[in-house]
Amino acid sequence: MSRAGKIARRTFLIGSAAVAGGVAFGIYAYKRTPTNPLLRNLGDGQAALTPYVRLDQSGVTIITPRADVGQGAYSVQAALVAEELDLPWEQIKVDPGPPSAAYYNGKVLAEGLPFAATDNGPLARNARVLGDVGGKFLGLQITGGSSTVPDAYEKLRVAGAVAREVLLLAAARQTGIAKADLRTRNGAVVTPDGRSLSYASLAATAAQIDPPATATLKPESEWRYLGKSMRRIDMVAKCTGTAVFGIDLRMPGMVYATVRTNPRLGGGMKNHDPSAAAASKGVLKIVPITAGVGVIADNTWRAFKAANVIKFDWGPAPYPPTTAAMFETVGTSFVPARQDSRFKNEGNIEAALTGTGVIEAEYKVPYLAHAPLEPMNAVVQLKDGRLDIWTGTQIPMFMMAMAASMTGLRAENIHLHAQMSGGSFGARLEDDYVRQAIELAKAFPGPPIKMTWTREEDMTHDFPRPLAMARMRGAVKDGHVDAYDLSIACPSVTASQLGRQNLSIPGPDVAIVAGAWDQPFKIPNYRVTGYRVPELVPVSSWRSVGASGNGFLHDGFLDELIHAAGADPLKERLRLCWHEPSRKVLEAVGEMSSWGSDPGKDRGRGIAFTLSFGVPAAEVVEVTNTPHGIRIDKVFVAVEVGRVLDPKNFDNQVRGGVIWGLGHAMNAELTHADGIAQQTNYHAFEAMRLYQVPLIEVRALTNTNEVRGIGEPTVPPAAPALANAIFAATGKRIRELPLNKHIDFV
Amino acid sequence: MRLKVNAKTHEVNVEDDMPLLWVLRDELGITGPKYGCGIAMCGACTVHVDGGAVRSCSLRVGDVSGEVTTIEGLGSPEAMHAVQAAWVEHQVAQCGYCQSGQIMAAASLLMVNGEPTDEDIDRTMSANLCRCGTYPRIRAAVKAAAAKLRERRS
Ligand code: FES
Ligand code: FES
Numbered sequence: 001m002s003r004a005g006k007i008a009r010r011t012f013l014i015g016s017a018a019v020a021g022g023v024a025f026g027i028y029a030y031k032r033t034p035t036n037p038l039l040r041n042l043g044d045g046q047a048a049l050t051p052y053v054r055l056d057q058s059g060v061t062i063i064t065p066r067a068d069v070g071q072g073a074y075s076v077q078a079a080l081v082a083e084e085l086d087l088p089w090e091q092i093k094v095d096p097g098p099p100s101a102a103y104y105n106g107k108v109l110a111e112g113l114p115f116a117a118t119d120n121g122p123l124a125r126n127a128r129v130l131g132d133v134g135g136k137f138l139g140l141q142i143t144g145g146s147s148t149v150p151d152a153y154e155k156l157r158v159a160g161a162v163a164r165e166v167l168l169l170a171a172a173r174q175t176g177i178a179k180a181d182l183r184t185r186n187g188a189v190v191t192p193d194g195r196s197l198s199y200a201s202l203a204a205t206a207a208q209i210d211p212p213a214t215a216t217l218k219p220e221s222e223w224r225y226l227g228k229s230m231r232r233i234d235m236v237a238k239c240t241g242t243a244v245f246g247i248d249l250r251m252p253g254m255v256y257a258t259v260r261t262n263p264r265l266g267g268g269m270k271n272h273d274p275s276a277a278a279a280s281k282g283v284l285k286i287v288p289i290t291a292g293v294g295v296i297a298d299n300t301w302r303a304f305k306a307a308n309v310i311k312f313d314w315g316p317a318p319y320p321p322t323t324a325a326m327f328e329t330v331g332t333s334f335v336p337a338r339q340d341s342r343f344k345n346e347g348n349i350e351a352a353l354t355g356t357g358v359i360e361a362e363y364k365v366p367y368l369a370h371a372p373l374e375p376m377n378a379v380v381q382l383k384d385g386r387l388d389i390w391t392g393t394q395i396p397m398f399m400m401a402m403a404a405s406m407t408g409l410r411a412e413n414i415h416l417h418a419q420m421s422g423g424s425f426g427a428r429l430e431d432d433y434v435r436q437a438i439e440l441a442k443a444f445p446g447p448p449i450k451m452t453w454t455r456e457e458d459m460t461h462d463f464p465r466p467l468a469m470a471r472m473r474g475a476v477k478d479g480h481v482d483a484y485d486l487s488i489a490c491p492s493v494t495a496s497q498l499g500r501q502n503l504s505i506p507g508p509d510v511a512i513v514a515g516a517w518d519q520p521f522k523i524p525n526y527r528v529t530g531y532r533v534p535e536l537v538p539v540s541s542w543r544s545v546g547a548s549g550n551g552f553l554h555d556g557f558l559d560e561l562i563h564a565a566g567a568d569p570l571k572e573r574l575r576l577c578w579h580e581p582s583r584k585v586l587e588a589v590g591e592m593s594s595w596g597s598d599p600g601k602d603r604g605r606g607i608a609f610t611l612s613f614g615v616p617a618a619e620v621v622e623v624t625n626t627p628h629g630i631r632i633d634k635v636f637v638a639v640e641v642g643r644v645l646d647p648k649n650f651d652n653q654v655r656g657g658v659i660w661g662l663g664h665a666m667n668a669e670l671t672h673a674d675g676i677a678q679q680t681n682y683h684a685f686e687a688m689r690l691y692q693v694p695l696i697e698v699r700a701l702t703n704t705n706e707v708r709g710i711g712e713p714t715v716p717p718a719a720p721a722l723a724n725a726i727f728a729a730t731g732k733r734i735r736e737l738p739l740n741k742h743i744d745f746v
Numbered sequence: 747m748r749l750k751v752n753a754k755t756h757e758v759n760v761e762d763d764m765p766l767l768w769v770l771r772d773e774l775g776i777t778g779p780k781y782g783c784g785i786a787m788c789g790a791c792t793v794h795v796d797g798g799a800v801r802s803c804s805l806r807v808g809d810v811s812g813e814v815t816t817i818e819g820l821g822s823p824e825a826m827h828a829v830q831a832a833w834v835e836h837q838v839a840q841c842g843y844c845q846s847g848q849i850m851a852a853a854s855l856l857m858v859n860g861e862p863t864d865e866d867i868d869r870t871m872s873a874n875l876c877r878c879g880t881y882p883r884i885r886a887a888v889k890a891a892a893a894k895l896r897e898r899r900s
Contacts, residue, residue, distance in 0.1 A: 236834055455784055689875065
């Protein structure tokens with residue numbers, strides 16, 4: 001069968017879900033511009049120049065529909081619009097806007113396609129276009145998959161340029177001066193004789209002008225903000241305690257609540273005795289909710305305290321109760337009936353792996369909780385047939401649909417007010433905490449209810465990154481890697497997560513093998529197979545999703561093969577790598593780390609590479625084997641991102657990703673006993689602390705024209721680079737995360 | 747009971763064992779100090795009592811003996827404390843949720859130790875968790891703030 005035929009048979013995964021129900025309608029829906037949601041709620045004298053720009057007598061507000069969960073999304077979205085609109089940085093005001101299909105994400109589906117990011121063939125390109133159609137068709141207003149910048153890069157600049165056009169037209173109408181003679185500068189239209197008309201003063205006229213369909217973008221040479229480090233618009237507020245996160249909201253008449261539900265996720269509540277809690281000070285009401293109860297009180301801590309004295313009899317977990325038993329299920333999943341994908345199959349792996357000299361290994365990665373520092377919370381008010389929700393979320397449209405179905409209210413009576421989040425790492429791609437808050441509001445209508453999870457509730461009810469196991473076989477020949485057969489068994493994040501939104505995806509789940517099957521290496525005999533493990537614990541997207549574990553699985557064993565071949569870890573990776581931008585990042589970390597020089601006594605250097613979210617990322621880690629354990633001294637990281645829109649924020653994201661990857665690799669796992677997650681707070685799940693943070697040197701390469709997001713891609717290579725460095729320093733090959741199960745860290 | 751917070755005296759009517767954090771947040775509406783863990787493991791709730799850094803989630807309000815300063819009392823957007831200014835200068839915050847606590851911990855360190863070594867910074871600041879991984883910038887900002895404060899004193 002032709003390659004195209006094979007790929008068609010594999011189905012288009014998310015692409016196929018997007019166009020299921022009729023390509024024709026899909027295309028129709030795609031071509032029809034979703035209505036500008038700002039038009040609905042405009043006040044007197046306000047104009048919505050595009051879905052991203054609102055103008056009134058007080059000036060311009062930029063709508064930033066992608067959630068800011070700490071990655072600086074509000075600032076970068078604002079910079080893209082402001083650049084074209086000529087807004088002074090100090091005047092920038094942002095508003096996350098209402099949930100709307102107009103804010104669909106055209107890039108988030110790309111990662112779910114069975115095409116490597118390095119594949120620029122016609123099929124792959126078409127599929128990415130279909131992904132965009134799909135995103136628009138489904139009205140996917142999602143923040144995730146490192147897609148904010150790629151998706152917004154052109155869209156938001158066009159929005160700014162269109163708004164500028166409208167303002168020029170308005171000024172022309174107001175002054176009688178030809179539009180061609182007018183300029184925009186610093187939040188105003190300037191006339192040839194030097195008069196300056198502020199955008200605010202043009203609002204009323206602008207409201208009567210039909211925006212043009214498009215407008216010309218500025219040449220890069222005229223950029224003032226993009227490519228420069230701008231002060232993040234939330235920085236002063238976040239450093240003075242004046243930033244308001246969802247958990248900080250206060251409203252007149254507000255009451256405070258928490259919930260307790262079965263920590264065996266998916267299990268029910270058999271019995272409970274709330275009598276002591278009901279008598280507890282400040283408690284207003286105890287209400288049953290799905291799989292547990294909510295406690296509504298006059299103070300959050302009083303709600304926590306009361307919830308602590310409720311006696312529960314929880315039902316059993318719908319999955320094996322212990323981590324050991326779950327890994328048993330994973331281990332028995334390497335069977336044809338559970339084969340999910342084999343996207344990579346080059347050479348003749350079976351022939352290459354017959355006879356002696358076959359190298360074999362088994363690797364494991366654990367469940368990991370998101371554990372953002374702000375525990376999940378939401379304020380919900382149900383009053384007079386109207387529902388208001390205040391919360392941080394990456395899935396506003398799904399949340400609207402959920403709220404409508406839970407309350408029976410029509411969309412126009414549901415108002416979702418997006419809030420700033422204290423981290424997410426994927427946690428806010430779920431809506432369970434808001435469902436619970438709505439249940440409370442239905443039982444206690446009237447006042448706004450602020451529902452806050454305790455940290456313990458958050459840790460034990462997180463839908464974690466899935467556990468996984470890999471079996472590898474390989475062979476070397478003439479000093480080189482000759483064969484690599486990688487099998488990964490892992491539950492499907494995509495099925496679990498979308499299943500909770502009542503969406504189902506036909507075909508294989510790319511996430512099971514992401515960061516493994518799509519690596520730009522040419523190995524003579526090379527195969528990557530994904531096996532789908534039953535769901536077990538419900539799982540979700542965790543910073544860098546499938547690649548978060550697969551980077552370790554794929555690159556860890558590759559390093560073993562390279563050592564078995566007696567080759568140099570950097571040189572052999574370079575020899576195997578056919579993708580020029582990826583070779584460049586490998587060369588860069590080699591140079592940065594003086595690869596090949598003597599690292600010194602008891603020291604070792606490890607290198608790793610993962611391409612994820614279209615970004616090739618290479619890292620070199622240097623460690624010392626001290627008498628008290630491994631100390632991480634230095635990390636060198638190079639990435640190819642096409643373009644750096646804000647160097648400081650870029651640097652912050654890259655370092656954050658490295659620290660996230662290393663920290664969890666060192667010491668974090670979520671294990672289960674009796675069906676319950678055992679790590680209930682940060683004493684048992686802390687990742688890296690400041691004293692362990694190495695020197696990190698960062699280099700951005702911009703050799704391609706692709707615009708990429710950088711929140712996730714530096715996570716996957718961190719764990720294998722560390723494990724490979726430990727091997728170099730100690731001779732000990734660790735095939736399981738977290739590494740501290742096998743070696744101590746300082 | 748009486749509680750002096752950010753130079754203002756409040757009359758609060760709560761049980762002795764309510765942690766200071768929740769008195770500040772839910773009773774007084776001072777939300778700069780954050781709830782992260784409730785067990786003195788993350789430092790998001792750090793405030794000063796008589797200048798010393800404490801974990802307000804684990805301090806019973808009945809045991810508060812001195813004057814409380816929260817991030818809001820340290821400095822304001824218009825008049826930032828040197829530590830806050832250094833934090834802004836270095837763009838430390840990502841999500842920012844831990845930063846009230848980080849800044850309060852750093853400010854109290856610099857009050858007792860004007861010239862902290864790398865080791866001093868590591869030791870003190872390691873008690874505060876940052877899930878976003880802003881640690882390298884925290885280190886740099888503490889040093890910059892220390893230098894600035896020394897400059898002012900001399
Ligand atoms: S909330 Fe107090 S230390 Fe974490
Ligand atoms: S900035 Fe997000 S937890 Fe520190």
